[in-house]
Amino acid sequence: MDKNTIIGIVIVGAILIGFSVYNGKQAKEFAEANRRQDSIAAVEAAKHAPIVAPVDAPTASEIQAKSDSALVSSMGASLGTMGNALKGEESLIDLENDLIKVTISNKGGRIYSVELKDYKTFNGQPLVLFNGKNQVFSMNLFLKEAVETGKFYFTPDTDAKLITLAEGDSVKSITMRLPVADSSFVDYKYTLRKGSYMVDFQVNMVNMAGIISKQATSIDLKWEADAKQFEKGASNENNYTSVAYMHSSMEFEELSARSDEKSETVPTQVKWVAFKQQFFSSIILAEKPFSNIVVGFTKDQNPADSVLKRMHANLTIPYSAQDKGPINLQFYFGPNHFNTLSSYGHDFNKLVSIGSWIVRWINRYVVIPVFNFLGSYIASYGLIILLLTLLLKGVLMPLTWKSYLSSAKMRVLKPEVDKIGLKYPKKEDAMKKQQEVMSLYKRAGASPLGGCLPMLLQFPILIAMFQFFPSSIELRQESFLWATDLSSYDSILQLPFTIPMYGDHISLFTLLMAVALFFTSRISYAQMGDTSTQMPGMKFMMLYMMPIMMIVWFNNYSAGLSYYYFLSNMVTLGQTLIIRRFVDEEALLAKLRENVKKAPAKKSKFQQRLEDMARRQQDMKKGK
Structure with a gap:
């Protein structure tokens, strides 16, 4: 996983954190609004309350009856036959x-x-x-x-x-x-x-x-x-x-x-x-x-x-x-x-x-038909979610492979990139350094975006599942393991108090999802190798902040959704471990070096633009 991939994860994390903070703010405003309205209602009641309450206070139905009676008196005569229908x-x-x-x-x-x-x-x-x-x-x-x-x-x-x-x-x-x-x-x-x-x-x-x-x-x-x-x-x-x-x-x-x-x-x-x-x-x-x-x-x-x-x-x-x-x-x-x-x-x-635009399209034409097809043969919706997860991850396996392989290429090329950095230590040579790095990537057959793009292609499916499960009436009051209703939260312990943003219970599926996320993040962080040192706060964000945030955020969500994300992370973990066994990084590095030797040092359009930009900067300095 390269730097661009990590930046993508950070952006997604920032969005999730922002949404969580927004929800917290909304909850606080909601509670404050309720408190103010209760206070106003109490004051108004006190203003209009009689000193001595009547023995037989009129009920709502009695008040309505008096209102209807008054209506009969005022309108009955003018409405003729219709007035009789007021009684x-x-x-x-x-x-x-x-x-x-x-x-x-x-x-x-x-x-x-x-x-x-x-x-x-x-x-x-x-x-x-x-x-x-x-x-x-x-x-x-x-x-x-x-x-x-x-x-x-x-x-x-x-x-x-x-x-x-x-x-x-x-x-x-x-x-x-x-x-x-x-x-x-x-x-x-x-x-x-x-x-x-x-x-x-x-x-x-x-x-x-x-x-x-x-x-x-x-x-x-x-x-x-x-x-x-x-x-x-x-x-x-x-x-x-x-x-x-x-x-x-x-x-x-x-x-x-x-x-x-x-x-x-x-x-x-x-x-x-x-x-x-x-x-x-x-x-x-x-x-x-x-x-x-x-x-x-x-x-x-x-x-x-x-x-x-x-x-x-x-x-x-x-x-x-x-x-x-x-x-x-x-x-x-x-x-x-x-x-x-x-x-x-x-x-x-x-x-x-079920979402809008591409997310709604995925749910309508992919997820719902597959879900209904499996539901026509399988009674347990827990098993249906498991099979749905395996099918989706299987379809996305080529993207997962491509993402891992691209990250591996960037990782094994890191020593070559460091050599270029030593060659251009000065800040004013940053443009030349960038040009040479991009030339290396192009000739080797590696791309800085190669690991990020497959992840972005999978992101709509992640959002589609987030929309689908809480809205799926098929999961309503369907039990699985300890969850009594997959459309609502599961609870293994009811708390005697309410924690703001978290709730008054503990969801086990949410905890399992967070643990699975921790291990998949740990493997992804390890794959970054020395590149992780360029972003010091990334380890805390990936390994700790994201799982904790998911625990808080998903505790009150659909148990089916937490269960799906738990399965998805576990399958991703297994796929990563399997792919790792089939990728020989030494052989991959040798192949990339061979590519560099064979490929002509032809300038790409991007590299040409960098050189033109550097030349203009030099001309401007000379003009000064």
Whole structure:
């Protein structure tokens, strides 16, 4: 490994250190923001708290009931028939297929909650994407005055409390009706098909042309839901919980998940909006693009709620009184599984965080197909990761060989380079020294970049794996050895306290990865030989700083990722030891010397530029 290779490693290390420091700073700011908000909340509570608390303090539901009662009093008379729908009691109806159970409420005619049947939370509870008590889905209709459909009680077209797809059924529907006038009403029709995570949502305005304001050109839609904790590592899951959307131009964007609070106004039209978490998403898709979009989230301030963030989206749907057709929307409630999302089109698969550009290409067309192929034959994902590692390292073996051989050439030529250095000891002869060194390398058939370039070619795969494993739902709740969930951290010891940036547990796979990295770095450092003395701090960086940094950084990451990096380092270690046995450095040096004798001292373009530069410098000195 030559000097250029080491410089490359130092740069990568610096990037990793910088990222680690940045994460630490973000965590500190995060904690401070929480402390300030708690303090402000406490002060505000103290300001408004009565001296003597009432015996029967009103609950949130009672406050809402009073609000609705006031709404009935103020709007009931002016709305006529529609005003009667402001009164009622909430009731729920389940619409389900083999994959999901969609609970629909007559209050607002909205989807109250969604349960994914094939998945459980980290503690074994049913996986319910959002809780209806805190879920908001409401449309603003511009009649004589603006009214929110979420305040009204719809009437279902069935008395059944459960509508399920029986054997032989391919589709089931339920319609929720909001009466507006004697023969005018708004219908919400929900349709669910067998084997699908998609719910068709159709809004029909029946005989509403004379009721909807002629000036109205759109309908405003408000959608809010809680993103609950489903995974063991809440902090890591929170880093993937955000709001994403797809422009009509099919350009994907996602709000930064590392913020405590984020809101964004989108100036262009949007095809769909998603409330995205690490492994599951809720998506609303429009037949006609949304406009006037405001999306965002706020972090939940009460950890006991098991809610990560409160998501919100305000959207506008184009519609006028003259429109006769229905408003067609769709919901996707399901897993962030790449192939599943791909099957529905609309670029839903971009919700899976597998990187961008070349990294995403590697994951999409290489890693995921190989991973799925192995998964169709092997039940243990620990073995699948092992085989995947061996396959990738086998494919990259020619690059590993080339990198080692190039480093060996530079190492055996070091005495010849030192002789040139003794020949030009003066600083003003540095250019001549460089010219002669480059001429030596060229005639010998060695390249200073020969060891670095193969490593750089492997770097995208390293990053691809870093993106793939934490986002791979296949690893979710899959156990291997002591790791109970390869998609989350493994823990062999729970600490009674939390170490900043490290956590409250000890991950064994992370420790093994760091040990493997130490030994591979030690061999690489030994290969540098005397060249290591030119960079005094390199030994500490390679042998100690990098492994320690990896322990801190990866302790809360996916166990599958740490396991992969451990295997990768062990295979690299084995490959290096095997290659070393096949490379005779004395024979290699003899061959390089023979090359120097045979090769004509032809100047390369680079060498010619160096000479021209030196000549210009000499001319400038003479001019002075």
